[in-house]
Every structure is written in C-alpha cells, then in structure tokens.
Amino acid sequence: MKAPVIAIDGPSASGKGTIAKRVASALGCHYLESGALYRLVALIALRQELMEETSIATAAAGMDVYFQGDEIFLEDQEVSLHIRNEDVGKRASEVARMPEVRKALLERQRAYRQPPGLVADGRDMATVVFPDAELKIFLTASPEVRAQRRYKQLIEKGIAANLAALSRDLAERDARDANRAVAPLVPAPDSQVLDSSALSVEAVADRILESWKSIGGHG
C-alpha cells in the first residue's frame, strides 16, 4: 500500500508552505516543498548561466539536494536564503515551464511518499505528481493579500522588498504558471478550493485537518 498524500496546490504566496508544514507536523507526516526544487534548479541555472532546456534538465536530474528541517543544502552548501530571492523565484517559474525539467523532477518528488504519509505543496501536486492523493486542497488568496504576505515574509527574512514591484512580479508569475502548456496551475477536478484571504494560518490548517479526519485519515 502506498503512503497517503495530502496535496496542497495554489498560486504564489497563497500560504501553501506555512500551512503544509503545519499540517505535516500536526500529523507527524513528511513534508515536500516542491517549489524549493524548482528554485534550486533556477539557482543552478542562474549560477552556471544555463539557458538551454536540455542542460537545465540534466542539472535538475543530477543535483545533489537535501532538506534538514528548514535548511536546504545544494552540493553541501546551505542555500536556504539564496533560493528565496525574487530573482530566483522568477527564474524558477521560467524553468518550470520546460517539460524536460518537470520530467526530471517527477520521480524525485514521488520518492518523498513514505510512511506514515506525505504533505506536498506546489502547483501540480494534485494533478500530475500525486493524482491519487487522498486529499487535494487548492489554496488561494486575493492578489493584494498574497503580495502583503510575501512582502512580510521577505522582510522577516532580512531580504529587501518593494510592495509594488512584488505585486507586479506575482501577477506575472501567476499568469506564467496558469497559462503554461505543461502542468498549469489549476485545481484538480476533485480538489477542495479554499480561499484564505480572510482566514488565519491556524484556521486554514484546522479546516484541512478536519477534512482529513472526515475522510478517515489518521492523526
């Protein structure tokens, strides 16, 4: 039997990461932040000035990555903060349009599905990576709320940010993620859509945990 999966997808800065982490820890499950993998590929592409899809996909397939709590290591170098920069996020959404890159990351993502279960967040967790996930959530929030959240998040990390520029970047990234040919950002037909604009982190996490219990999930 495969370990159960809770898939949480949604647009940039909708709060997926915070919520997914909280749900994973409440259930004692593993956690996969798939966006971090795309950001790592973007970081490599920026550093090595890779432009071609095939060479970026080769780098994605071969990259040596590990996660330790909130820390992320690439080839033994801690890059947790580097990958949060908006230029890396922007490049991530560009490399994420490349079918070969998505293919190169597919099995790596599926390998996180281990007992007792996995909470995975991203854009295509419910549609492509774990189409048989037991629970599928599509988390949204208004563009204004998302820009504010991202601004706060960056400032708290000590990364300089500008609200107007962030709003523009988010809108651009949303459009690119939603309109790409492969694995576009859309809710799966069986996803529960949850608008978190007016909800606290606790309230959103509680709703997901309730849904999980209502379908007989453990925890």
Ligand code: CDP
């Ligand atoms: O932090 P934010 O929500 O803006 O983005 P992220 O989750 O860190 O992902 C960065 C970029 O990777 C996104 O803009 C997507 O283009 C891409 N991505 C994807 O295509 N598929 C995923 N499962 C996760 C991220």
